[in-house]
Amino acid sequence: MIPATHYSGRVAREYEAQRSGQWEWTAEHDAVARWLDGAPRGSTVLDAPVGTGRFLELYAERGLRCLGVDCSADMLAIAAAKNTGAAFLRADLRDSPFIPFSARAVCVRLANWLTPPELSSVLRLLSSRTREIVLGIATSPVCSVEVGGARTHVERMVLEDLETAQLSVERRDPVTLAREYTYAIWYLQRRDDVAG
Numbered sequence: 001m002i003p004a005t006h007y008s009g010r011v012a013r014e015y016e017a018q019r020s021g022q023w024e025w026t027a028e029h030d031a032v033a034r035w036l037d038g039a040p041r042g043s044t045v046l047d048a049p050v051g052t053g054r055f056l057e058l059y060a061e062r063g064l065r066c067l068g069v070d071c072s073a074d075m076l077a078i079a080a081a082k083n084t085g086a087a088f089l090r091a092d093l094r095d096s097p098f099i100p101f102s103a104r105a106v107c108v109r110l111a112n113w114l115t116p117p118e119l120s121s122v123l124r125l126l127s128s129r130t131r132e133i134v135l136g137i138a139t140s141p142v143c144s145v146e147v148g149g150a151r152t153h154v155e156r157m158v159l160e161d162l163e164t165a166q167l168s169v170e171r172r173d174p175v176t177l178a179r180e181y182t183y184a185i186w187y188l189q190r191r192d193d194v195a196g
């Protein structure tokens with residue numbers, strides 16, 4: 001579990017500058033941008049956690065409304081200063097906060113700070129508040145491994161969590177294929193919509 005104070009002060013201020021050159025950062029950006037192209041103008045995207053709001057311009061360019069949720073006041077302040085018209089809520093996603101319904105949700109770079117029970121609970125929360133989700137997650141085939149202080153999740157357990165949360169996996173696009181884990185963008189859809 002990530003300490004609540006980790007994303008504050010200098011870490012928050014330097015967050016984007018330190019990561020925006022990463023290959024994964026660009027791949028995530030492009031994946032989210034393509035996925036949003038199918039979203040009707042005026043619809044709402046839940047960005048959880050929104051962090052410093054790296055995707056806010058993508059929403060604004062497409063006429064999408066955004067609710068950004070994050071537990072860090074400093075990350076939210078940086079996101080709010082971008083003045084894209086998004087709304088923000090400071091909340092801990094593990095506590096199942098009340099979040100209004102949105103058509104789509106973006107959940108990037110959170111999963112691997114969560115324990116398996118926390119991930120299950122966040123997936124159930126997202127499933128109850130949205131229809132389609134783009135999830136960035138690192139998974140391992142057999143057991144969880146630590147990568148730079150973050151953990152991977154066991155693929156079979158994630159699939160079980162998604163089943164419980166009534167979420168179908170529409171597609172997975174691998175971003176990083178390492179020996180012990182795969183970091184991928186998963187496109188999820190709430191099952192009652194799939195069934196029609």
Ligand SMILES: C[S@@+](CC[C@H](N)C(=O)[O-])C[C@H]1O[C@@H](n2cnc3c(N)ncnc32)[C@H](O)[C@@H]1O
Nearest residue numbers: 007049050051070071072075092093094108109
């Ligand atoms: C690595 S950043 C990712 C932010 C953004 N999604 C991105 O891709 O840049 C992780 C963010 O998750 C937030 N966070 C971590 N645990 C959280 C929780 N339990 N509830 C809400 N936000 C959380 C942190 O405050 C931080 O802003």
